[in-house]
Amino acid sequence: MASSLPVDAIRALSQQHEKPANVHYQYGTAGFRTLGNLLDSVMFRVGILAALRSKRLDGKTIGVMVTASHNPEPDNGVKLVDPRGEMLEAAWETHATNLANAPTTDAFIDALDAFIKLLRIDLSKPARLVYARDTRPSGPSLIAALEDGFKAIGAEARNAGVTTTPVLHYLVKAINTKGTKNAYGDDTEEGYLQKLSTAFKKLVAGKPAIPPLVIDCANGVGAIVGEKLAEHLGDTLKLVLHNTAITTAGALNNACGADFVKTSQRLPPSLASVLKPGQRACSLDGDADRLIYYYLDDRSQFHMLDGDKIAALVAAFIVELTKSAGLEGEIQVGIVQTAYANGGSTKYLSERLPVKCVPTGVKHLHHAAEHYDIGVYFEANGHGTVLFSPETLEKLSTYQPSTPAQSTALNHLINLTQVINQTVGDALSDMLLVEVVLAHKSYSGLEWDSLYVDLPNRLVKVVVPDRSIFKTEDAERRLVSPPGLQAKIDELIRRYDGGRAFVRPSGTEDVVRVYAEATVRSQADGKSLILDPSIRFPADLSTLADRT
Numbered sequence: 092m093a094s095s096l097p098v099d100a101i102r103a104l105s106q107q108h109e110k111p112a113n114v115h116y117q118y119g120t121a122g123f124r125t126l127g128n129l130l131d132s133v134m135f136r137v138g139i140l141a142a143l144r145s146k147r148l149d150g151k152t153i154g155v156m157v158t159a160s161h162n163p164e165p166d167n168g169v170k171l172v173d174p175r176g177e178m179l180e181a182a183w184e185t186h187a188t189n190l191a192n193a194p195t196t197d198a199f200i201d202a203l204d205a206f207i208k209l210l211r212i213d214l215s216k217p218a219r220l221v222y223a224r225d226t227r228p229s230g231p232s233l234i235a236a237l238e239d240g241f242k243a244i245g246a247e248a249r250n251a252g253v254t255t256t257p258v259l260h261y262l263v264k265a266i267n268t269k270g271t272k273n274a275y276g277d278d279t280e281e282g283y284l285q286k287l288s289t290a291f292k293k294l295v296a297g298k299p300a301i302p303p304l305v306i307d308c309a310n311g312v313g314a315i316v317g318e319k320l321a322e323h324l325g326d327t328l329k330l331v332l333h334n335t336a337i338t339t340a341g342a343l344n345n346a347c348g349a350d351f352v353k354t355s356q357r358l359p360p361s362l363a364s365v366l367k368p369g370q371r372a373c374s375l376d377g378d379a380d381r382l383i384y385y386y387l388d389d390r391s392q393f394h395m396l397d398g399d400k401i402a403a404l405v406a407a408f409i410v411e412l413t414k415s416a417g418l419e420g421e422i423q424v425g426i427v428q429t430a431y432a433n434g435g436s437t438k439y440l441s442e443r444l445p446v447k448c449v450p451t452g453v454k455h456l457h458h459a460a461e462h463y464d465i466g467v468y469f470e471a472n473g474h475g476t477v478l479f480s481p482e483t484l485e486k487l488s489t490y491q492p493s494t495p496a497q498s499t500a501l502n503h504l505i506n507l508t509q510v511i512n513q514t515v516g517d518a519l520s521d522m523l524l525v526e527v528v529l530a531h532k533s534y535s536g537l538e539w540d541s542l543y544v545d546l547p548n549r550l551v552k553v554v555v556p557d558r559s560i561f562k563t564e565d566a567e568r569r570l571v572s573p574p575g576l577q578a579k580i581d582e583l584i585r586r587y588d589g590g591r592a593f594v595r596p597s598g599t600e601d602v603v604r605v606y607a608e609a610t611v612r613s614q615a616d617g618k619s620l621i622l623d624p625s626i627r628f629p630a631d632l633s634t635l636a637d638r639t
């Protein structure tokens with residue numbers, strides 16, 4: 092190797108960011124995530140790790156996003172974004188965890204040294220990074236710690252400021268493809284907004300005027316980027332932004348946002364006097380990578396249109412377009428879901444398309460979706476996107492349609508590849524995609540909702556003494572540990588028609604998640620697995636967990 096690790100610089104700065112004792116960090120579902128005031132040392136070390144990742148990949152730009160997304164405001168987190176805009180390669184998650192847990196500066200330097208040797212990282216290569224943060228109050232000091240990491244190792248780092256997670260993913264891909272035939276777009280937030288809004292306008296041109304859309308911004312960074320998007324869209328789609336209090340302490344994700352709506356299955360209270368019967372609205376989460384739609388019916392009843400409903404809407408539209416373009420049989424559309432997908436959606440989709448179930452976490456869904464010509468992946472929580480394989484993109488650009496109708500459908504497909512942020516789930520991009528489909532199909536929320544009926548379901552968090560003892564298999568649909576718990580769940584669900592339930596440890600919060608659904612029985616019986624008070628499903632579970 093031509094150069095060596097700048098040990099003195101790393102030591103001097105690392106001593107300003109010592110790891111607190113008695114804290115164990117884990118690079119989980121979406122990077123490191125815990126209370127913001129515990130993350131200083133992690134940020135410093137991630138700064139160095141990101142630089143090493145870039146060196147390992149021959150100077151490709153790596154992204155670093157400081158966010159805790161849907162988590163409460165005191166939490167924060169950090170995750171790395173690989174060169175094509177996708178999540179960090181899984182093998183490096185273990186390295187990240189090891190480095191973050193080295194107890195002292197000396198131990199950290201030893202661990203770095205061993206890691207560099209193990210992976211044969213050529214330190215003479217450049218390190219290029221781009222980083223951003225959301226609006227959390229702990230963000231600025233954590234960014235300062237991250238920048239110390241960059242400084243210690245001498246990385247070239249570009250600050251993308253305060254923006255959404257999906258914009259950061261977009262920037263990484265745009266930077267790394269700049270000047271190539273696969274150029275993804277201008278490598279600025281403005282370039283992102285321009286790309287999405289231009290494609291959207293083409294897709295809805297000639298359609299009847301779209302009614303204004305109410306957006307709950309979760310009092311997070313989506314409010315900032317959403318406002319800029321609204322300017323780009325102008326009258327094509329009027330965005331009415333709510334929950335935009337990004338500087339109000341404690342407001343972020345509090346009784347609003349996509350996670351609140353999905354888990355409580357109700358309207359954010361702040362929208363109660365805003366939304367009118369028949370009107371559709373949507374909620375973003377704290378870093379605008381999740382999207383949940385909803386509407387009120389004529390009786391002002393709330394109806395949720397979650398990630399599963401988005402997948403069904405979008406997949407059907409894309410299949411229809413490929414047929415109209417004369418590409419039926421040439422392009423296979425497939426769906427990827429997780430165990431949280433409502434049984435109603437899985438039934439509906441698998442009767443029409445190939446459907447795969449993978450563990451929670453965008454990285455799992457993304458990789459599975461890459462195996463299809465067009466892969467539609469959405470988690471029920473509203474996190475997802477659509478991927479067009481390189482071969483499909485090539486086919487779309489060279490295909491010669493034989494009729495004007497085929498040509499129109501082909502153009503729509505090409506514009507969809509531009510409106511969709513294919514690097515990661517993106518609430519604002521997904522929102523434009525949904526609006527395109529609704530405009531083309533002349534659907535209101537009601538018609539969209541009628542594609543299939545959701546099974547009654549419930550998702551709860553249970554605090555247990557040690558979530559690490561919960562181990563799963565079969566795409567997290569069954570528990571292998573603690574012993575005996577799966578048998579208890581099996582016994583419970585057997586009592587209910589269409590009963591299904593699973594338990595898994597969260598990768599972003601210190602809880603286990605419990606999901607249950609069942610077919611509602613006859614009106615006379617009227618009970619479901621979750622509604623039956625004798626079951627006390629979460630309580631039974633936490634009792635069991637306590638005993639293990």
Ligand code: G16
Nearest residue numbers: 120121160161452453597598599600
């Ligand atoms: C992150 C991941 C999602 C995952 C969610 C919850 O979302 O990106 O894929 O569904 O966490 O994960 P868990 O159940 O393991 O806590 P976000 O929006 O918080 O970044």
